[in-house]
Amino acid sequence: MNAAKNVPELFGSMVFNETVMQERLPKDIYKKLKQTMREGTAIDAEVAPVVATAMKDWALSKGATHYTHWFQPLNGITAEKHDSFISPTDDGRVIMDFSGKELIRGEPDASSFPSGGLRATFEARGYTAWDPTSYAFVKDGTLYIPTAFCSYTGEILDKKTPLLRSMDALSKQACRVLRLFGKDVKRVTTTVGPEQEYFLIEKSDYAKRKDLIFTGRTLFGSMPPKGQEMEDHYFGAIRPRVAAFMAELDEELWKLGIFAKTKHNEVAPCQHEMAPVFTTTNIATDDNQLTMDVMRRIAQKHGFVCLLHEKPFDGVNGSGKHNNWSISTDTGENLLEPGKTPSSNLQFLLFLTAVIKAVDEYQDLLRISVASAGNDHRLGANEAPPAIISMFIGEELQAILDALESESDYTDVVKTKMRLGVSVLPDIQKDTTDRNRTSPFAFTGNKFEFRMLGSSLNIACPNIMLNTAVAEELRQFADELDGAEDFRAAALTLLRREIAAHKRIIFNGNGYDESWVEEAQKRGLLNFKSTDEALPHYTDEKNLRLFQTHGVYTEQEMLSRGEALTEEYYKTLRIEALTMRDMARREILPACMAFEHELADSALTKKQLGMEGGAEARLLTEVAILNGALDCAVSALEQAIGAVPDADPETIAHYYHDQVIPCMDAVRQPADALEGLVGKQYWPFPTYADILFYV
Ligand code: ADP
Numbered sequence: 001m002n003a004a005k006n007v008p009e010l011f012g013s014m015v016f017n018e019t020v021m022q023e024r025l026p027k028d029i030y031k032k033l034k035q036t037m038r039e040g041t042a043i044d045a046e047v048a049p050v051v052a053t054a055m056k057d058w059a060l061s062k063g064a065t066h067y068t069h070w071f072q073p074l075n076g077i078t079a080e081k082h083d084s085f086i087s088p089t090d091d092g093r094v095i096m097d098f099s100g101k102e103l104i105r106g107e108p109d110a111s112s113f114p115s116g117g118l119r120a121t122f123e124a125r126g127y128t129a130w131d132p133t134s135y136a137f138v139k140d141g142t143l144y145i146p147t148a149f150c151s152y153t154g155e156i157l158d159k160k161t162p163l164l165r166s167m168d169a170l171s172k173q174a175c176r177v178l179r180l181f182g183k184d185v186k187r188v189t190t191t192v193g194p195e196q197e198y199f200l201i202e203k204s205d206y207a208k209r210k211d212l213i214f215t216g217r218t219l220f221g222s223m224p225p226k227g228q229e230m231e232d233h234y235f236g237a238i239r240p241r242v243a244a245f246m247a248e249l250d251e252e253l254w255k256l257g258i259f260a261k262t263k264h265n266e267v268a269p270c271q272h273e274m275a276p277v278f279t280t281t282n283i284a285t286d287d288n289q290l291t292m293d294v295m296r297r298i299a300q301k302h303g304f305v306c307l308l309h310e311k312p313f314d315g316v317n318g319s320g321k322h323n324n325w326s327i328s329t330d331t332g333e334n335l336l337e338p339g340k341t342p343s344s345n346l347q348f349l350l351f352l353t354a355v356i357k358a359v360d361e362y363q364d365l366l367r368i369s370v371a372s373a374g375n376d377h378r379l380g381a382n383e384a385p386p387a388i389i390s391m392f393i394g395e396e397l398q399a400i401l402d403a404l405e406s407e408s409d410y411t412d413v414v415k416t417k418m419r420l421g422v423s424v425l426p427d428i429q430k431d432t433t434d435r436n437r438t439s440p441f442a443f444t445g446n447k448f449e450f451r452m453l454g455s456s457l458n459i460a461c462p463n464i465m466l467n468t469a470v471a472e473e474l475r476q477f478a479d480e481l482d483g484a485e486d487f488r489a490a491a492l493t494l495l496r497r498e499i500a501a502h503k504r505i506i507f508n509g510n511g512y513d514e515s516w517v518e519e520a521q522k523r524g525l526l527n528f529k530s531t532d533e534a535l536p537h538y539t540d541e542k543n544l545r546l547f548q549t550h551g552v553y554t555e556q557e558m559l560s561r562g563e564a565l566t567e568e569y570y571k572t573l574r575i576e577a578l579t580m581r582d583m584a585r586r587e588i589l590p591a592c593m594a595f596e597h598e599l600a601d602s603a604l605t606k607k608q609l610g611m612e613g614g615a616e617a618r619l620l621t622e623v624a625i626l627n628g629a630l631d632c633a634v635s636a637l638e639q640a641i642g643a644v645p646d647a648d649p650e651t652i653a654h655y656y657h658d659q660v661i662p663c664m665d666a667v668r669q670p671a672d673a674l675e676g677l678v679g680k681q682y683w684p685f686p687t688y689a690d691i692l693f694y695v
């Protein structure tokens with residue numbers, strides 16, 4: 001890499017951000033736009049054309065020739081359609097033009113994006129609408145305008161719109177609660193810092209594996225002699241090639257105004273992580289989508305492929321995404337900051353209790369928000385939290401809640417210094433509680449860390465659930481406490497009642513332990529082991545009510561979204577099953593047969609020479625038996641794929657879960673055993689040992 005860069009100068013250089021807006025927009029227009037961004041008010045009609053022209057002129061100066069409305073359809077990726085700025089003039093030339101209308105509204109064809117049944121009831125027309133709360137940016141010669149996506153009849157078809165709505169809902173209710181404390185806060189926002197895990201593997205290995213190409217994960221492969229047991233990869237020295245990738249990634253992300261902060265090796269071989277500094281949830285969401293995109297692109301340049309699948313390799317850790325979440329006011333106050341004396345910080349305790357109640361009452365929604373065919377391989381597999389939702393709050397807060405509930409005295413813990421016993425090392429301040437890495441939803445000092453997300457997930461989903469559920473609890477709290485004669489007494493009564501009612505969701509122990517599953521069941525906590533089990537609860541009556549109450553989704557939007565999620569689940573499984581069938585029939589079986597042929601030839605020759613068949617004969621028998629078993633298993637899989645019922649999406653999803661997945665497992669078993677027996681030069685694609693331990 002070249003010499004040290006001036007990072008502050010580089011940072012945000014491709015973003016139409018505050019500085020650029022202030023420079024390029026007339027004062028009054030800038031003020032109006034800022035108001036929209038800060039307070040979530042609607043955009044003024046006269047603002048758009050002025051912003052459009054300024055944006056275009058700026059984009060041209062950054063080398064852009066095109067613009068695109070950038071949106072997040074239901075399939076988790078981001079979508080873009082590029083239009084150039086050219087506009088013909090009368091004399092046959094062109095000028096570069098961009099109108100307010102083009103900035104505000106786009107019209108991609110909605111029929112080619114998942115809509116979950118809405119498609120049948122409306123026209124193909126779809127609209128994208130500019131989201132002025134998220135910055136536009138230039139990437140690869142195109143001006144990207146973050147937008148929301150909806151249908152002709154107004155149903156929303158993306159993940160950004162409900163996220164923005166959920167943020168509005170939470171802001172409204174949180175402001176009501178803050179008013180009870182005499183605070184005039186105009187806007188409360190949730191903040192998120194998503195830690196992104198990923199794998200980097202050689203492009204040449206990737207190209208040889210159909211499973212990686214079609215499904216993003218390996219459908220075959222057994223563990224090499226060395227896995228992650230030596231724990232030598234986590235925080236290990238970074239390979240020079242990977243370091244070069246990371247350096248370029250940082251630089252590209254910084255240019256796009258993304259706060260790339262931390263990078264390190266993760267637990268599994270070839271696994272790494274990037275964490276940004278947290279920001280407002282909708283921007284964090286856009287930035288994370290963009291980060292995944294940039295990661296994939298930069299990896300290619302370095303001869304790698306970046307795998308964002310939740311479980312690319314069986315037997316080594318998969319990849320997750322930790323969603324660090326908090327709530328703060330426009331006056332800069334973090335509402336989940338306990339302060340020095342949390343036990344008497346009534347405001348903190350109310351917000352904390354609202355989150356506890358929300359997580360308990362909407363366990364199902366949180367579980368559903370992270371459910372996918374890919375993440376099913378991680379949750380509960382001793383590398384990620386179990387599929388049961390619980391919360392870790394730590395000893396200190398636990399003691400406070402216990403004291404509150406039992407109306408006993410409590411003395412706040414004083415932070416102590418940790419003496420390292422070496423005079424040259426500074427004494428460091430100790431946190432009042434240790435971390436718990438096994439909890440799905442852990443309090444980490446002044447924020448919660450939701451750890452169940454899979455690495456490829458659009459973080460909008462869990463945050464929509466979280467924001468809306470917390471908004472609902474805050475609404476109930478505000479309703480109850482509004483006009484109370486003795487606010488403090490009423491608040492304490494409410495806290496005691498809610499803590500008693502929802503403390504079952506708090507678990508400070510080891511979430512990976514077997515006994516927790518039993519204990520959780522006794523407490524009546526939900527345990528949806530698979531996506532198939534979880535999804536039908538998306539549209540449970542209480543959930544429909546929640547989203548309607550807060551104007552986040554209509555019933556129709558919920559029903560269609562549930563259907564789209566279900567379809568995505570079984571379509572993923574279908575692609576995996578077909579890929580597996582193909583690889584087994586067309587690559588593994590023929591390879592094993594060729595090997596058998598050589599063994600048979602050799603054994604026969606030996607026999608003709610009067611020698612014993614020896615190793616060849618013995619190996620031939622073993623391979624032949626396994627190959628026979630593989631052939632049978634593939635036939636069974638083919639039959640299962642051929643017999644998918646012609647039914648509603650939920651029935652089809654159940655079928656894939658109950659019938660197809662076991663058939664896939666049955667194919668993998670003999671195939672993986674064969675991998676360990678068949679000569680290396682016969683095996684048709686790179687193995688885990690080849691892929692995970694490159695130089
Ligand atoms: P780790 O969980 O790996 O120990 P850190 O505690 O450093 O990491 O923080 C992880 C992430 O949490 C970072 O992205 C950080 O910016 C984010 N974070 C810190 N404070 C907040 C907050 N108030 N709201 C949301 N995210 C936050």
Ligand code: MG
Nearest residue numbers: 195322324449
């Ligand atoms: Mg973390």
